[in-house]
Amino acid sequence: MHFGYALRRAQIAAFDAFASATAGHPITPPRYTALVILEANPGISQSALGEVLGTARSGAMMLTNWLVARGLAERRHRPEDARAWGLYLTRRGKTLLGTLKRRVLDHDQRFGAKLTPAERREFLRLLGKLAP
Amino acid sequence: MHFGYALRRAQIAAFDAFASATAGHPITPPRYTALVILEANPGISQSALGEVLGTARSGAMMLTNWLVARGLAERRHRPEDARAWGLYLTRRGKTLLGTLKRRVLDHDQRFGAKLTPAERREFLRLLGKLAP
DNA sequence: TATTGTTATACTCTATAACTATA
DNA sequence: TATAGTTATAGAGTATAACAATA
Numbered sequence: 001m002h003f004g005y006a007l008r009r010a011q012i013a014a015f016d017a018f019a020s021a022t023a024g025h026p027i028t029p030p031r032y033t034a035l036v037i038l039e040a041n042p043g044i045s046q047s048a049l050g051e052v053l054g055t056a057r058s059g060a061m062m063l064t065n066w067l068v069a070r071g072l073a074e075r076r077h078r079p080e081d082a083r084a085w086g087l088y089l090t091r092r093g094k095t096l097l098g099t100l101k102r103r104v105l106d107h108d109q110r111f112g113a114k115l116t117p118a119e120r121r122e123f124l125r126l127l128g129k130l131a132p
Numbered sequence: 133m134h135f136g137y138a139l140r141r142a143q144i145a146a147f148d149a150f151a152s153a154t155a156g157h158p159i160t161p162p163r164y165t166a167l168v169i170l171e172a173n174p175g176i177s178q179s180a181l182g183e184v185l186g187t188a189r190s191g192a193m194m195l196t197n198w199l200v201a202r203g204l205a206e207r208r209h210r211p212e213d214a215r216a217w218g219l220y221l222t223r224r225g226k227t228l229l230g231t232l233k234r235r236v237l238d239h240d241q242r243f244g245a246k247l248t249p250a251e252r253r254e255f256l257r258l259l260g261k262l263a264p
Numbered sequence: 265t266a267t268t269g270t271t272a273t274a275c276t277c278t279a280t281a282a283c284t285a286t287a
Numbered sequence: 288t289a290t291a292g293t294t295a296t297a298g299a300g301t302a303t304a305a306c307a308a309t310a
Contacts, residue, residue, distance in 0.1 A: 162299090
């Protein structure tokens with residue numbers, strides 16, 4: 001069995017847990033991650049968002065467009081640089097993220113509950129060695 | 133740190149290893165997996181291929197079309213069921229898969245070499261508990 | 265009626281390239 | 288010239304729905 005396959009299978013199972021947690025919302029993993037990043041970095045630029053997400057600028061823009069169209073985030077002009085936007089969660093975005101975070105964390109913990117506490121620690125340590 | 137994120141990061145690293153192994157070939161993880169499945173199950177039907185891959189029939193068909201268009205696989209009529217095709221690797225498909233398997237396995241082992249042999253065994257055991 | 269393959273369609277993710285406005 | 292954002296385009300993956308041929 002390849003590492004790649006085994007990892008992929010486990011990650012698909014984790015995606016399933018995420019899908020259960022976000023059922024009823026059109027939220028995908030990248031969108032959820034973007035919300036989390038915006039919450040932790042108010043005023044971040046689109047380019048910086050793309051860098052953190054590990055995607056191209058254009059991808060960050062489409063992601064931002066989607067969030068803005070649904071009233072979850074907003075662009076604000078930066079006085080010090082007319083080229084860049086500052087991105088912020090709206091009240092609605094913060095509320096949704098609050099709800100989703102609880103549900104995602106809950107499902108994540110249930111997913112991890114297949115391991116004992118000691119196994120969880122060891123597993124996360126080994127993941128850290130594989131993807132530093 | 134969520135399990136989901138940690139797993140995703142490690143899996144992206146594994147995908148990178150796969151990409152290095154298949155550099156120069158337009159082979160993706162699902163295409164590689166399909167080749168492996170066809171090698172192990174000569175004459176398998178498209179529907180069965182889709183089931184093993186965990187995707188819809190239509191996806192298995194587009195995958196098959198791609199392989200057939202490049203001369204890597206072929207469809208043969210089944211005498212016992214005029215509805216279904218039997219799928220087979222061509223000689224060219226077998227040759228390519230042979231080359232790729234060596235390279236993918238090599239990169240997979242290099243990826244896993246970030247862990248000690250004992251850690252590798254434990255890691256695969258824990259992955260098995262998470263995604264049985 | 266159920267199944268196989270097929271086609272059409274749609275959405276998401278990702279990437280590159282070219283363009284604009286600004287620095 | 289370099290950067291931020293934008294737009295266009297493309298490929299890949301995945302899914303559903305409807306259809307014809309066959310079982």
